[in-house]
Amino acid sequence: GDGVAVWQTGLDGLSTGELRAARYTAETDVWTPAPAPIDATGSGDLGFMNVAIAPNGLATAVWSDDATSETMVASSEPGGNTWGTPAALSASGRIGILSDIASDRDGNMVAVYQEM
Numbered sequence: 001g002d003g004v005a006v007w008q009t010g011l012d013g014l015s016t017g018e019l020r021a022a023r024y025t026a027e028t029d030v031w032t033p034a035p036a037p038i039d040a041t042g043s044g045d046l047g048f049m050n051v052a053i054a055p056n057g058l059a060t061a062v063w064s065d066d067a068t069s070e071t072m073v074a075s076s077e078p079g080g081n082t083w084g085t086p087a088a089l090s091a092s093g094r095i096g097i098l099s100d101i102a103s104d105r106d107g108n109m110v111a112v113y114q115e116m
Contacts, residue, residue, distance in 0.1 A: 002026050004059045004076075006038065008046045019046055019063060023081055036081045038074050039065075048099045054078075054107035062089065062099040062111045069098030071113040090115050 003024040010017025019039040036078045036110035038061055039046070048071075049063040065072050074086040089111060090096030099113035 002053060002057070002062075004051045004053055005031075006049045006051045006061050006063070008049070019049070019061070021051070021059070021061065021076070021081075021083065023059070023076075032081045034081075036076070036083055038083045039063075039072065039086045041049045048097060050100045050115075052101045052109060054075045054103040054109065055105060056107050058103075058107060058109075060101055060103070060111075062101045062113065064097050064099055064113075071096040071099045071111075071115075073101075073111060075109075089113065092113075 004021055006021045008017045020035040021038050022035045031072040045066040047064045051061040053059045059076040062073050071090040072086045073089050074083050076083050095116040096113045099110045103109050
């Protein structure tokens with residue numbers, strides 16, 4: 001099947017990097033040639049990255065941003081390699097960690113995380 005990989009760049013100790021994604025299409029057996037930025041702010045160490053793909057091809061990623069202590073979410077266009085603006089899921093002033101996400105067969109996404 002199709003897939004999406006999500007990772008943080010710039011973990012060289014010199015820069016904070018950004019969150020990027022690449023999409024794999026099983027029909028063509030090809031990964032996207034240029035990884036797409038999801039969160040290019042480079043705001044800090046990112047963690048607990050997870051991604052789910054809905055049956056229509058919409059990919060949604062969740063992650064923790066250590067700089068803001070928030071759990072973040074962003075979605076791609078169905079079948080596309082562009083991502084919307086990240087938004088905070090966790091309540092302001094609350095730390096969100098251990099995020100995960102899943103899609104049902106109708107394309108509805110559900111994200112879970114631990115708020116401290």
